[in-house]
Amino acid sequence: SCSAGASTEANGLMKSGAELAPQALTRMLHKAATIQELLDLVEAHSKDFNDIHMSTAFMTLARSAPGGASQFRLDPRFGQLVAQAEALLHSLGAQSCVNVLWAFAKIRHHPGEQFIERISDVMERHLSDLWPQNLANVLWAYAALHRSRRGAEHAGQLVRPVVRQLEVNGNAGALSPVEIANSLWALGRLRERLCEEGWKEWSAAAVRKTSFFKPEDLARSLWACAVMRAPMQGAPLELVEMLINASARRARVFSARQVTPILWACRRLQQEPSSEFLEAALAIMGRGKETLAIEEVTRAVWGCQGLQQHRHLVEQLLQILAVGAESVEGLGAVLCQSPNPCSARV
Numbered sequence: 001s002c003s004a005g006a007s008t009e010a011n012g013l014m015k016s017g018a019e020l021a022p023q024a025l026t027r028m029l030h031k032a033a034t035i036q037e038l039l040d041l042v043e044a045h046s047k048d049f050n051d052i053h054m055s056t057a058f059m060t061l062a063r064s065a066p067g068g069a070s071q072f073r074l075d076p077r078f079g080q081l082v083a084q085a086e087a088l089l090h091s092l093g094a095q096s097c098v099n100v101l102w103a104f105a106k107i108r109h110h111p112g113e114q115f116i117e118r119i120s121d122v123m124e125r126h127l128s129d130l131w132p133q134n135l136a137n138v139l140w141a142y143a144a145l146h147r148s149r150r151g152a153e154h155a156g157q158l159v160r161p162v163v164r165q166l167e168v169n170g171n172a173g174a175l176s177p178v179e180i181a182n183s184l185w186a187l188g189r190l191r192e193r194l195c196e197e198g199w200k201e202w203s204a205a206a207v208r209k210t211s212f213f214k215p216e217d218l219a220r221s222l223w224a225c226a227v228m229r230a231p232m233q234g235a236p237l238e239l240v241e242m243l244i245n246a247s248a249r250r251a252r253v254f255s256a257r258q259v260t261p262i263l264w265a266c267r268r269l270q271q272e273p274s275s276e277f278l279e280a281a282l283a284i285m286g287r288g289k290e291t292l293a294i295e296e297v298t299r300a301v302w303g304c305q306g307l308q309q310h311r312h313l314v315e316q317l318l319q320i321l322a323v324g325a326e327s328v329e330g331l332g333a334v335l336c337q338s339p340n341p342c343s344a345r346v
Contacts, residue, residue: 020045022053029056035064039077046084054085055096058103069109082111089118094126098134098141105141116145120158127161132171135162136179143186159190167198172205180206181217188224196234203235210242218247219258226265240269248273251280256288260296263303270306278313285320297321 020028025045032038038060049057061081065071072078085100092100097119104111123130123138130138142159166172166183175183184202187194194202206213206221213221222243230236247254247262254262259281266273273281289297301321307314 020048022048022050025049026052026056029053029060032060032064035061035072038064039072039075039081042081042084043077046080049084049088051088051092051096054088054092055099057081058085058100062103062106065107069107073109082115086111086115086118089115089122092119092122094123094129095134097123097126098130098137101141101145102137105144108144110145110147124158124161127165130165132166132174133176133179135166135171136175136183138162139186140182143189146190159187159192163187163192163194163198167201170201172201173208175205177206177209177212177214177217180209181213181220184224185220188227191227193228194230199230199239200235203239206239207242210246213243213246215247215250215254215258218243218250219254219261222247222265223261226268230269232269232271240271244271244273244277248277251277252283254280254284256284256291257296259284260292260300260303263307264299265303267303267306272307272309275310275313278310278317282313282317282320285317289320289323 025041025048029038029041032041038057042057045053058081069078089097101116101119101123110116127135139159139162166175172180172183180202184206222240225236225240225243230240232240244262244266251259262273262277263281265271285300292300301318304314304318304321
């Protein structure tokens with residue numbers, strides 16, 4: 001097979017110390033079918049990596065590690081790859097920087113604040129070279145890797161120019177539904193705020209593609225609007241209404257974890273979900289509440305408590321959410337007095 005051949009060839013070259021032509025090394029990195037095959041190549045040839053090799057290695061790593069970095073984080077070959085990436089940062093092109101950053105986010109490994117700051121500085125000089133999809137991937141990666149105030153402050157120095165780049169020349173409209181949703185989620189996660197023109201651009205982009213939004217896209221986008229406190233007028237209102245209406249139409253295919261942020265967002269935005277959505281939510285929570293963490297149940301309760309319409313459905317939903325609540329520390333108090341759920345995340 002191709003993967004067996006790649007592994008055998010990599011082992012043979014590693015033992016012989018032979019050098020590969022750049023194009024051949026790129027092909028082998030791309031064809032590596034397992035993490036071990038890839039890390040064998042890293043061990044044998046990382047000193048010869050160029051911009052394209054580094055990009056290919058990280059993209060292959062993200063593809064080969066659906067379970068994240070926990071399975072190889074302590075492997076010295078992975079450390080070798082990260083160290084070589086940092087050494088080459090000054091020479092990486094814009095696309096390679098995006099791929100490396102995206103891969104770190106995909107495998108859920110934070111390379112350190114210094115690495116993030118350095119790769120941000122490189123990308124900032126080349127933003128005009130990036131396609132809209134690249135810019136969306138940058139936003140998502142920053143949000144997924146966000147873990148400290150210092151990191152958020154430095155990321156903000158790049159995130160804002162990225163957002164401005166997406167908001168000009170209809171670039172946001174070139175994104176796919178999942179890229180739009182992930183970008184809005186990232187802005188909410190990083191606690192960015194959109195200006196009036198920004199809301200117009202993102203709303204126009206999303207509204208045109210509403211029929212293609214999946215439940216996760218709808219939940220993430222509505223959550224982001226609530227976190228960013230979208231003003232309930234003009235373009236933001238049109239976007240929120242579109243998301244709520246689309247959620248109602250597809251409510252029966254939602255999961256309990258997707259229903260929760262919508263209930264929370266509706267209260268935060270002072271909008272009312274339809275009876276159709278609430279009826280579906282009753283059935284979904286009835287069979288799926290056990291999949292929710294305590295914080296998610298709390299969030300759903302808080303959202304329900306703020307709804308004014310369809311109270312008979314809301315009360316039934318609260319009863320489902322309250323089952324077993326007496327055994328959960330703190331949830332009983334939540335049922336009586338709503339908390340401030342500003343830290344809620346999808």
